[in-house]
Every structure is written in structure tokens, then in C-alpha cells.
Amino acid sequence: MLANKIISTGLQYLGTPYVFNAPSYQTDSFDCSSFIKCIFEMNGIILPRNSRQQFEVGVPISFDQIKKGDLLFFTTSERKNRKRLSRIGHVAIYIGQDQMLHTYRQGKKVMISVLNSYWKESFIGAKRVV
Numbered sequence: 001m002l003a004n005k006i007i008s009t010g011l012q013y014l015g016t017p018y019v020f021n022a023p024s025y026q027t028d029s030f031d032c033s034s035f036i037k038c039i040f041e042m043n044g045i046i047l048p049r050n051s052r053q054q055f056e057v058g059v060p061i062s063f064d065q066i067k068k069g070d071l072l073f074f075t076t077s078e079r080k081n082r083k084r085l086s087r088i089g090h091v092a093i094y095i096g097q098d099q100m101l102h103t104y105r106q107g108k109k110v111m112i113s114v115l116n117s118y119w120k121e122s123f124i125g126a127k128r129v130v
Contacts (some may be wrong), residue, residue, distance in 0.1 A: 003069025010039040018103045053092040063113030069130040074122040
């Protein structure tokens, strides 16, 4: 299953440092969207560079229908009062069991996080691209 291959690729980068606006096409550091772009591209799916552009591709999925490999989009405290696409400030990949693989915020690294109340309250939408 392609979603499992993408997740497996992403798990190889656990602990890789977060750097805002990290350059594409390298794996020494990532921001949230360059990480997603990279692991999908390594598995043959080309995605746009930033999270707002990534939100514009794929099939919309409701939160209760998400499956492994779906992209999860969130707002941030800086963006929550903006309109439409400009509200999106974070992207992650759903890996099952109420968990996501992602990287965010300076000082953090690629990690697995539980979809807890913080993330659920920040959730904007999900897209299926696999």
C-alpha cells in the first residue's frame, strides 16, 4: 500500500531538525511542507511546495474519514484569524491510531504526535492525495 510506503519513508527522518522555510530537495532539515513534499515525492507523488498550495490538491476528507496517508491541515495562533487559505499554517501526514507524522516550530524535529485536543481545535481540513 502506497500510504504505508510514504509513512515508512517519513519515519526514516524522525529527529531531523525543523528549519523554517527549509530548502526543498534536501533532507538535512525540513519545515512542515518541505517534509511532506519530500516524502511524497520519494514515492512518486508530486506536491506543491507550501502547505497552502498543498491544501489545494487532492480530495477533501472529513476528519472522521481520515486514513493512513491523508494530509492534515491546521491553523496556527498567528494565522487563526485570517481568511480561507491564509489560515493554513501547518501540514502533517496521518499515520493511523490517532497519530500524525510532522515537523513544526523552531527547536523541534520530525516527530510523531497524538491528535489531541490542541491539534483537533486547530484542524482546518484533510486531503487525500494517495
